[in-house]
Amino acid sequence: MMNNCEQCVVKNKAICSALDPDELIAINRLSRKVSIKAGQALIWEGDDSLIVANVVEGAFKLTSSLEDGREQIIGLLYPSDFVGRPFGDRNEYTVTALADSKVCVFSRADFDQFVREHPDLEHKLLQRTLTELDRVRRSMLLLGRKTASERVASFLLEMSERLADSSCSVVGGQLRLFALPFGRQQVADILGLTIETVSRQMTQLKKNDVIALPDHRNVQILDADRLQDIADSGVGALH
């Protein structure tokens, strides 16, 4: 199925924004729009890298697993994000849809060649990769050195910031009330904890009036400063 970049909802945010109209027509010919159902995998850990894509709609998780089923979420992808491993022959992790999603798929060979011919596109890709590397490295500190309460507090702050970008009712770049786009199990897989530990930390934060939990999915930040203190070094300890 042929794609139409002109009408694409992510044309201004995805790496394609580096291209002019002529180039868009050219890359258009290389792309296919594909729908993925929630829970379905787009790429499997260990497979050859045959495709890359842009996320158009929905959300994906990047995961890596151990043989006995332990799973770590290694990254999250939202509309306009880039998926896959260009310029390499192996996918190092699994990509799974968290919701019904649409992606704009390219064969990796086609894409690699097209990128090499369009330096502005390659530059966008480099910028994204550098930013992602910074983000991933920050989470290494969280996974390697933070306690459970520090992890949960950090996570809530990061979510409130990330969701603020795509919203309006913000206070200082943070949302005070927001809906988590994940269940507890996925939060646990992001933070390297168990579902029970995540749950206990959330109720702990609630008991201390740092947050409120209107229901399982929604979070309201009551004391952002305190939450920040807890995220950084666990000061302002809980009872």
Add this chain to the structure above:
Amino acid sequence: MMNNCEQCVVKNKAICSALDPDELIAINRLSRKVSIKAGQALIWEGDDSLIVANVVEGAFKLTSSLEDGREQIIGLLYPSDFVGRPFGDRNEYTVTALADSKVCVFSRADFDQFVREHPDLEHKLLQRTLTELDRVRRSMLLLGRKTASERVASFLLEMSERLADSSCSVVGGQLRLFALPFGRQQVADILGLTIETVSRQMTQLKKNDVIALPDHRNVQILDADRLQDIADSGVGALH
């Protein structure tokens, strides 16, 4: 001090290998060779990104810390590796020399501009960044989900592979006997453990004849298969 790329020991491995002689002369004008003593920092977490560099000699660690002193090693840099944050205004982590080192430094502004004018160089930089992203993501699984013995076993295998690249006496891409380039504290900071736990896991592996420890710095792998099993899922449990 002016540099001379022609004589540079890493000219074939660093990103500069993308450049032809004319271009080398041009980038040469932008660079300074700087010596760094062991323990000295080249870049501080949180500082503005004013410089980038190539490692010419020695080794560096990338770290991120919490206020109370907990530290996580987020990456390691060896000769020919690239240091710093191009196309961004903030350094997200500290870079410290592990040994007396030499780097080839550029002002970030100069470097950014030069890269944009030389797509082959930008391509090399992208490839490096993508490879580093894969490596960092693999370590997220280790930090988030692996037990202490799995972490130590994974680490020993990775070191034996990495050191095999720069050596000769290899068996199937792995070194059987090698010298760790770090002390126990740094191993702990890489693995997100304490020094005591690392020490205990090493003696445990020794008692089970999986490895031998001629002295504190040297490691000999006696049973690579068993070590691999332990690294992956802790099967072949120890006593």
Add this chain to the structure above:
DNA sequence: CGACTTGTTGAGCATCGTCAAAGTCAGTGG
């Protein structure tokens, strides 16, 4: 030979994971 740095070992304890049970909620069909 001390003083110092680095690594090892041990005892006790806190944190977080495991296992099990009960509670909440949305959806379905009578």
Add this chain to the structure above:
DNA sequence: CCACTGACTTTGACGATGCTCAACAAGTCG
């Protein structure tokens, strides 16, 4: 409208893993 179902979450009891603190061993350098 309500009872039933199944998925998800919370809570509790318990235990293991890994951390803290402390002592000791082994080098290393003056």
